[in-house]
Amino acid sequence: MLEIRNLHARADETPILKGINLTVKAGEVHAIMGPNGSGKSTLATVLAGREDYEVTEGSVTYDGEDLLDKPAEERAQAGIFLAFQYPVEIPGVSNSYFLRTALNAIREARGEELLDAIDFLELARDRMKLLKIDDSLLTRGVNEGFSGGEKKRNEIFQMAVLQPRLAIMDETDSGLDIDALKIVAEGVNALRSSKRAFLVVTHYQRLLNYIVPDFVHVLHDGRIAKSGGKELALELEEKGYSWIEAEVAAS
Amino acid sequence: MAMQDTRPATHEAIQQRIDQEYKWGFVTDIEAESAPPGLNEEIVRFISHKKREPEWLLKWRLKAYRGWLKMKEPHWPNVHYAPIDYQAAIYFSAPKSTDAPKSLDEVDPELLKTYEKLGIPLKEQEMLTGVAVDAVFDSVSVATTYKGKLEEMGIIFSSFGEAVQEQPELVRKYLGSVVPQNDNFYAALNSAVFTDGSFVYIPKGVRCPMELSTYFRINAANTGQFERTLIIADEGAYVSYLEGCTAPMRDENQLHAAVVELVTLDDAEIKYSTVQNWYPGDKNGKGGIFNFVTKRGACRGKRSKISWTQVETGSAITWKYPSCILQGDDSIGEFYSVALTNNYQQADTGTKMVHIGKNTKSTIISKGISAGKGQNTYRGLVKIMPKADNARNYSQCDSLLIGDRCGAHTFPYIDVRNRSAHVEHEASTSKIGEDQIFYCNQRGISTEDAVSMIVNGFAKEVFRELPMEFAVEAQKLLGVSLEGSVG
Numbered sequence: 001m002l003e004i005r006n007l008h009a010r011a012d013e014t015p016i017l018k019g020i021n022l023t024v025k026a027g028e029v030h031a032i033m034g035p036n037g038s039g040k041s042t043l044a045t046v047l048a049g050r051e052d053y054e055v056t057e058g059s060v061t062y063d064g065e066d067l068l069d070k071p072a073e074e075r076a077q078a079g080i081f082l083a084f085q086y087p088v089e090i091p092g093v094s095n096s097y098f099l100r101t102a103l104n105a106i107r108e109a110r111g112e113e114l115l116d117a118i119d120f121l122e123l124a125r126d127r128m129k130l131l132k133i134d135d136s137l138l139t140r141g142v143n144e145g146f147s148g149g150e151k152k153r154n155e156i157f158q159m160a161v162l163q164p165r166l167a168i169m170d171e172t173d174s175g176l177d178i179d180a181l182k183i184v185a186e187g188v189n190a191l192r193s194s195k196r197a198f199l200v201v202t203h204y205q206r207l208l209n210y211i212v213p214d215f216v217h218v219l220h221d222g223r224i225a226k227s228g229g230k231e232l233a234l235e236l237e238e239k240g241y242s243w244i245e246a247e248v249a250a251s
Numbered sequence: 252m253a254m255q256d257t258r259p260a261t262h263e264a265i266q267q268r269i270d271q272e273y274k275w276g277f278v279t280d281i282e283a284e285s286a287p288p289g290l291n292e293e294i295v296r297f298i299s300h301k302k303r304e305p306e307w308l309l310k311w312r313l314k315a316y317r318g319w320l321k322m323k324e325p326h327w328p329n330v331h332y333a334p335i336d337y338q339a340a341i342y343f344s345a346p347k348s349t350d351a352p353k354s355l356d357e358v359d360p361e362l363l364k365t366y367e368k369l370g371i372p373l374k375e376q377e378m379l380t381g382v383a384v385d386a387v388f389d390s391v392s393v394a395t396t397y398k399g400k401l402e403e404m405g406i407i408f409s410s411f412g413e414a415v416q417e418q419p420e421l422v423r424k425y426l427g428s429v430v431p432q433n434d435n436f437y438a439a440l441n442s443a444v445f446t447d448g449s450f451v452y453i454p455k456g457v458r459c460p461m462e463l464s465t466y467f468r469i470n471a472a473n474t475g476q477f478e479r480t481l482i483i484a485d486e487g488a489y490v491s492y493l494e495g496c497t498a499p500m501r502d503e504n505q506l507h508a509a510v511v512e513l514v515t516l517d518d519a520e521i522k523y524s525t526v527q528n529w530y531p532g533d534k535n536g537k538g539g540i541f542n543f544v545t546k547r548g549a550c551r552g553k554r555s556k557i558s559w560t561q562v563e564t565g566s567a568i569t570w571k572y573p574s575c576i577l578q579g580d581d582s583i584g585e586f587y588s589v590a591l592t593n594n595y596q597q598a599d600t601g602t603k604m605v606h607i608g609k610n611t612k613s614t615i616i617s618k619g620i621s622a623g624k625g626q627n628t629y630r631g632l633v634k635i636m637p638k639a640d641n642a643r644n645y646s647q648c649d650s651l652l653i654g655d656r657c658g659a660h661t662f663p664y665i666d667v668r669n670r671s672a673h674v675e676h677e678a679s680t681s682k683i684g685e686d687q688i689f690y691c692n693q694r695g696i697s698t699e700d701a702v703s704m705i706v707n708g709f710a711k712e713v714f715r716e717l718p719m720e721f722a723v724e725a726q727k728l729l730g731v732s733l734e735g736s737v738g
Contacts, residue, residue, distance in 0.1 A: 048693050052685075072692035082693050088686045092708030101704060102694035109695065141708065158694065 001026050001063060001197050002047075002166060008057035008222075009046050016042045018222030019058070024166070027194040031208055031233060032201045034219030035241040040201045041085060043219070044170040047199075048082040049075045062166070076102075077109035081164030083155040085171040090142035095154065096124060098142045099161055106162060127160040131187040148175040156187045167191070168199045173207040185210030205237035218244050286343040292316060295443050298343045302412050302446070305419060311432065315442030318433035325436055328599035329628040329660055330568050332541065335506060342444045342477070401459070406490075407452040408463050411479050414450030421452055425483055429512040429549045429576070437508040438545040441477045445510070448479035453488035453519075462718050464493040478509040484519035486552065491522040493721055507566070509544045517552030517579065522560070524717050525573075526725050529565035531732075536595025536624075539567025546573035550582035550608075558585040559602065560716040562725040564732040567596060572630065574603035577611035577639075584613040589710040589725070591732050592625025592657070601631035601662075606639035606672070615646040618710045621657035622733055628660040635672040642672045650680040651709045653702065653733070681709075703730035 002024040009017040016039045024030055034040050046053050047060065049072030060067040067075060090098065100120045107114055115123065124138060133153060143151050152172050159167055169188070173181055188198065188211050200211055208216070208230065216232040217224045218241070225248050226232065236244075286297050295316050299309040324335070401408050407418060414422050432442040453459055484490055494511075507529065513521050523546075532539025542565075548557035559573035569592075575584025586602035604613035619627040627650065635642045650659035663676055683705050691701030707714070707726050714722045 050689055072689060073695050073697050076693050076695035084690065084693075088684070088690045090687055090690070090705055090708055092711035093704055098691075098694075098704070101700065102691075102696055105697070105700070106695040162694070 002067075002199075003061045004047075004058070005060070006058035007043075007046070007055065007060060009042060009053045009055045011042070011053050015056070016053070016222055017046065020219075020222070020224060022217065022224065024197045024199065026165070026197055028215065029192065029198040029200060029211065029213045031211075031213035031216045031230075032199060032219060033203070033205075033216060033233065033236060034225075035245075036203070038219040039222045040203075040219050041170050044082060044168045044199070044201050047075075047168055048072060048080065073105070074109070076162075076164075077106050079165035081159050081162055081167045083152075083159060083167065083169040083172050085174065087143045087146075087151045087155055089144045089146075091144050093142050094139055095142050096121070096138040099124065099158055102158070103162060124161060127157060130160055130190055131157050132183055133157055149177065149180040152176055152184060153180065153187075156184050160187060160191060163191075165195065166197050166199070168201070170201045171203060172200075173202055173204060181207065182210060205233045208233045220244055220248050285341060288341050289338045290316075290340070290342055290444065294342050298444055298446060301343060302415065304415055307423060308415060311427070312443050315432035315439050316444075319436065319439035319443055322433065322436045322439055328570050328630075329626065329662075330570060330597040330599050332568055332597075335541070337440075337506075340506060343446055401461075404457055404460070405454040406457060406459055407450065409450050411445070411448040411450050411481065414481075418450070418452065421483065422450065422481065425481055425512065425514055426479075427512075429514060429547050430510050430545050435545060437543045438510050441479060441508045441510045441545070445477040445479035448481075448509070450480070451482040451490060451492065453484045453490045455485045456487040457485075458488070459490040462491045462493050464495065476505070476507045476509070478511075480509070480511040482511075482513045482521055482523070484513075484515045484521050484555075486516045487518045488516075489520045489522075491718060492524070493718060494523070494525045495528075495721070495724075505539075506541045506543065509546075511544070511546040511573075513546075513548030513557055515548070515550050515552055515555035515557055515579075515582075518554050519552055520556040520558070521548065522558045523548070523573070524721055525559075525561040525563075526717075526721060526728065527561065527563045527565050527569070528728055528732075530567075531565050531594065531596050532567040534594050534623075536567070539596070540565065542566035542569045542571065544571040546571060547576065547603075548574070548584070549576045550579050550584060550611075552582070553579040553608070554581045555579050556583040556585070558583075558587070558716070560585075560587040560713065561589070561600075562710075562713070562717070562728065563588070563590040563598060563600060564728050566598075569596075569598040569600055571600050572602050572632075574605070575613060576605045576607065577613065577642075578607045579611075580608040581610045582608055583611070585716075586613075586615045586617070586631075587713040587716045588617045589620070589713045589729070590618070590627055590629075591620040591706075591729060592622070592627045593732055594623040594625060596623075597626045597628075599628040599630055601629045603632040604634070604644060605632075606635045606642040606644070609638070609640045610642070611639055612643045613645075615644070615648070616712055617646075617648045618713055619648070619650045619659055620653070620706055620709065620729075620733075621650065621659050622653035624656050626658045626660070628662065630662040630664075632664040632666065633674055633676075634666040635669050635674065637668045639669050640671050642669060642674075644672075644674045646674075646676045648676075648678045649709070650678075651706065652680065652682045653706075699733075700730075702733055706730075706733060 004020050004022040007017050007020040020043060032040050055068055104114045131153060143154060172184060213230050216228050216230060218226040225244050286294050295312050299312055430438050433439045451463060482492060513523060515521055529540035529542055550557055557575050563569050573586060577584050584604050590598045590600050592598050601617060602615055615631055617629045619629055621627040629648045633644045648661050652659055659680055661678055665674055667674060687705055688698055688701050706729050714725055717725055
């Protein structure tokens with residue numbers, strides 16, 4: 001589904017990604033871990049299509065097509081979803097209006113029928129139950145005055161409505177207490193399917209107790225320094241990131 | 252020429268032009284459909300004659316005209332434009348069939364077609380929306396609907412010209428009572444040469460059951476538009492009035508100087524909503540309407556209320572301050588505004604709330620949106636007079652910037668002469684962030700739709716005040732007006 005080959009990217013003049021290689025197949029859950037500044041969030045953002053980053057080398061294909069050529073909205077329409085680390089507020093625009101506009105933009109791009117307000121509401125309510133989200137979230141402005149936990153839950157709710165094929169979660173666990181974390185993880189687990197892949201970017205192993213990954217990759221200085229199974233995350237939890245840095249230095 | 256004597260020397264240039272007209276041999280031709288270009292007493296008389304007006308109104312116009320000659324064009328607004336040649340404009344132009352039609356069937360089908368292009372199918376509106384439409388095409392009313400139904404309730408909704416003929420006492424009593432003839436340069440010009448507009452009278456205790464709506468449109472080239480609107484809500488009456496405008500493409504700047512007067516007596520309420528979408532000029536700032544309007548309401552009665560809601564997206568230059576004079580005790584004034592300037596558009600708009608009576612309240616919500624090289628100015632006055640005990644005002648002025656070549660300016664004037672007053676003013680300026688755009692893009696929404704959505708969210712508090720159908724129209728309008736503002 002996703003093929004990242006020797007990906008280099010920089011912000012302003014500073015290189016951040018320095019040769020990422022990663023293959024993600026449908027149905028898989030990949031965890032991207034690493035210390036602060038290792039390039040985790042940059043990878044997530046570059047895949048989503050933010051223009052602040054310049055790709056200087058390498059390629060990314062999604063479903064066999066060049067992904068880097070496409071603007072962000074086309075990537076979203078093709079089924080890529082980014083759960084933001086810091087979701088922005090859009091004052092005065094209701095969550096339901098925003099999400100219906102998004103869903104219909106995606107459906108339109110795919111030549112599917114548009115949902116009217118009533119059908120949308122039905123779908124949204126169904127997904128809200130899944131995430132144990134209160135109805136009032138729909139009428140509130142997008143992330144307007146939301147607590148940190150509400151914002152993150154709203155991201156997962158949007159994911160549940162938009163049904164992406166590749167979901168990228170950028171530090172969704174940061175700032176969540178354990179109860180909120182469980183709810184978010186339950187939501188993600190409910191969305192796991194053989195047709196959908198997840199890229200879970202996280203600093204801590206904690207989230208991976210609830211969203212159990214198939215693969216764990218450790219990012220260090222813009223490259224994947226180590227890959228392994230879910231046990232690698234436990235090892236990181238125990239030993240921290242320094243031993244990886246030492247390994248990289250030794251090689 | 253007798254009037255030469257009354258004209259001050261400073262108007263030498265104008266005089267020269269007038270003399271020139273005479274050289275061309277202009278004489279008052281009452282059969283003419285249009286007046287020749289230029290402005291002088293003869294033109295004022297010509298208009299009054301064409302409108303078959305009573306003597307008092309002609310005198311009223313002439314007084315306005317003579318006052319205007321002594322006035323100077325104001326240059327204090329924060330707008331810039333080339334000098335206007337008032338002698339180059341045509342001050343009266345009528346469509347060919349000047350006899351007022353009694354039903355839509357009598358209306359020139361070509362005119363109806365034009366309205367359809369503007370999205371105002373009169374017949375459909377009559378059947379579907381329950382909106383009574385008094386359509387002004389150029390300077391003469393061509394269609395009035397629902398008049399019969401309103402008449403049964405004693406409501407008068409007619410063209411201004413008709414009202415002069417049929418309701419002379421009401422017109423004479425209230426005309427100029429809120430905006431005096433020589434209130435300001437443009438109001439004086441309007442008072443001298445206004446051709447038509449709307450007149451509404453809601454009798455005591457009557458609640459107008461439908462939104463009254465007028466669509467204005469500038470049609471013939473070089474025709475200045477000088478609408479005159481007068482709305483009176485008698486004791487305990489209520490009316491919601493909608494004013495919407497669109498104008499076709501044209502190259503030359505056009506002056507639009509309307510005057511709107513509202514009067515509410517005891518316990519009466521007028522809600523006046525405007526969507527203004529005159530031609531804003533092209534992307535390079537060429538052409539567009541100069542919209543210099545005087546709108547003012549007087550809450551004469553106790554517990555009366557006047558509420559202005561405006562969505563200003565059009566015109567090259569917008570210069571207007573819909574105001575409330577809160578004379579009656581416990582009266583309420585409201586002003587809700589969205590003003591959008593894109594490309595080279597300029598807007599200097601706001602309100603005046605003058606608190607005279609006791610326990611008077613006013614609310615001002617202003618949302619300015621600037622894009623392209625647009626300049627947007629909020630200018631507002633809150634004045635609490637010495638006898639206005641316990642007056643309250645709340646003002647909120649928010650500006651939204653799109654891109655980095657536009658401007659937002661705020662000039663709030665607060666003049667408090669009574670110690671018991673409570674006046675609050677809040678202001679904010681924000682910019683549509685790349686973060687917001689990217690967030691929308693990442694959800695599959697195009698940048699253009701994202702901007703439109705963010706702007707509509709910003710203006711939501713004002714749209715909430717608009718009647719439903721108008722709110723939908725206004726939202727679309729914002730999107731259309733911002734097309735191409737983010738590249």
